[in-house]
Amino acid sequence: MESYTHILLAVDFYEHCEVVANRAKDLALKYQAKLSIIHVVDSLPITDASYGGDIPFNMDITTELMTGAKKRLAKLAEKLAVTEDRQWLEMGSPKTEIVRVAEENKVDLIVVGSHGRHGLALLLGSTANGVLHHANCDVLAVRLLDDE
Numbered sequence: 001m002e003s004y005t006h007i008l009l010a011v012d013f014y015e016h017c018e019v020v021a022n023r024a025k026d027l028a029l030k031y032q033a034k035l036s037i038i039h040v041v042d043s044l045p046i047t048d049a050s051y052g053g054d055i056p057f058n059m060d061i062t063t064e065l066m067t068g069a070k071k072r073l074a075k076l077a078e079k080l081a082v083t084e085d086r087q088w089l090e091m092g093s094p095k096t097e098i099v100r101v102a103e104e105n106k107v108d109l110i111v112v113g114s115h116g117r118h119g120l121a122l123l124l125g126s127t128a129n130g131v132l133h134h135a136n137c138d139v140l141a142v143r144l145l146d147d148e
Contacts, residue, residue: 003032004027004109004138005031005108006033006105006107007027007035007108007109008036008109008110008111009021009080009112010037010039010040011037011038011076012094013069014144016144019113019142019144020111020112020113021076024111027111027140035080036082036086036087036105036107037086038088038089039073039090040090040091041065042094043091043093062091066091073087073089074087095129096130098127099134099135102135102136108138109137109140110135110137111139111142112141113141113142113144114126114141114143128141
């Protein structure tokens with residue numbers, strides 16, 4: 001097996017995010033690989049049905065989501081010593097954007113947390129599952145146990 005040279009950590013900022021981040025950092029150290037981070041703000045359309053389906057969601061909400069995510073991404077990147085040029089904040093479908101950024105940056109391992117399927121994930125499918133089936137590189141899904 002060849003060593004990994006570029007690892008992409010996909011973060012969602014849920015409760016157990018640091019478990020996934022630590023696994024990615026450990027792998028990067030073990031393989032002496034570059035570590036990059038991506039967070040994707042899911043673009044769920046928020047509209048008023050009385051106006052029809054053509055109205056884009058409120059841009060103020062988008063700005064707030066992106067601003068908050070950028071701060072959290074920068075804070076995590078600082079902890080992991082990931083430089084700004086290896087941090088991506090995207091908006092769209094998480095699985096699509098993670099795979100796109102990985103391909104564009106010649107990533108050979110994506111590390112993502114897997115929460116299991118519940119809530120909307122039952123209908124839409126999990127990000128980890130989507131990345132696993134569409135990525136052209138290895139994917140490590142770190143199993144996260146929900147506190148019950």
